Amino acid sequence: MVKEPLKSWRTGLLLPLVGALLLAGCKPKADNTATGQPTVRVDSLRSVLASLNDSVDVTWREMLDSDAQKLRHIDTLLKRIEGTGQYDKALFNRATSIRASLAARRYERPEDLTSAQIDAYDAATDSLISTVATVYERLPNPERCPDCEALRGRIQETDEAVLPYRLRYDQHAEAYNRFLNQNRAALRQGEDAADSLRARPLFRLSQ
Numbered sequence: 001m002v003k004e005p006l007k008s009w010r011t012g013l014l015l016p017l018v019g020a021l022l023l024a025g026c027k028p029k030a031d032n033t034a035t036g037q038p039t040v041r042v043d044s045l046r047s048v049l050a051s052l053n054d055s056v057d058v059t060w061r062e063m064l065d066s067d068a069q070k071l072r073h074i075d076t077l078l079k080r081i082e083g084t085g086q087y088d089k090a091l092f093n094r095a096t097s098i099r100a101s102l103a104a105r106r107y108e109r110p111e112d113l114t115s116a117q118i119d120a121y122d123a124a125t126d127s128l129i130s131t132v133a134t135v136y137e138r139l140p141n142p143e144r145c146p147d148c149e150a151l152r153g154r155i156q157e158t159d160e161a162v163l164p165y166r167l168r169y170d171q172h173a174e175a176y177n178r179f180l181n182q183n184r185a186a187l188r189q190g191e192d193a194a195d196s197l198r199a200r201p202l203f204r205l206s207q
Contacts, residue, residue, distance in 0.1 A: 041186065045186055048179060049187065052179055053200075055172045055176075056173050056200055059168045060110060063162075063165035066165055067162070070158035073154045073155045074128065074155055075099070077132060077148055077151040077152065078096065078099070080145050081135055081136060081148065083145075083146075084139060084145050086139060086140050087135055087138070087139055091135050095128060095131040095132050095135055098124055099128055102121070110173070114201075133152065136148060166203040170202050170203050170204065176199075176200050177199045181199075
């Protein structure tokens with residue numbers, strides 16, 4: 001007679017407990033993963049950052065392509081001058097020496113940008129253009145140098161394009177850096193490594 005009430009008491013106690021556990025298991029979790037909102041926000045921030053980074057990379061490549069084009073014009077002009085057979089050899093050799101040194105001074109990646117690197121490359125480039133111009137001007141018969149005057153014009157055009165390209169790069173890099181600084185904490189919640197969240201170096205030019 002005592003066992004039945006005891007069994008009934010235990011059953012009455014366990015049923016509400018099991019029901020509570022089941023109910024708790026069915027409730028949606030209130031963490032970030034269940035709601036998905038923080039994950040969506042981080043993904044959105046990454047997408048914007050990637051787009052800004054693409055703009056920086058595009059302007060960087062355009063700038064380097066323009067500089068490479070200028071150097072090709074200079075190389076062509078030097079060959080045309082050499083082909084005349086009548087030129088100041090000492091001055092010509094100086095020009096070719098400066099041209100050869102540019103490879104070591106040229107910045108290939110934004111990470112290479114430092115004030116010293118920029119100044120060294122600009123000084124060597126200016127010296128090269130000036131020396132090549134002097135070699136050409138001292139030719140006994142510059143009119144016999146085919147397309148040389150046109151090449152000088154192209155060199156000048158691409159050299160004058162340096163500043164606009166650098167300004168455009170700085171504008172995009174500054175936009176990238178601003179967005180990165182404003183959202184760095186949120187972006188670090190994602191899978192981005194610390195190295196991918198570094199600010200982009202600048203030429204630090206202003207219009």
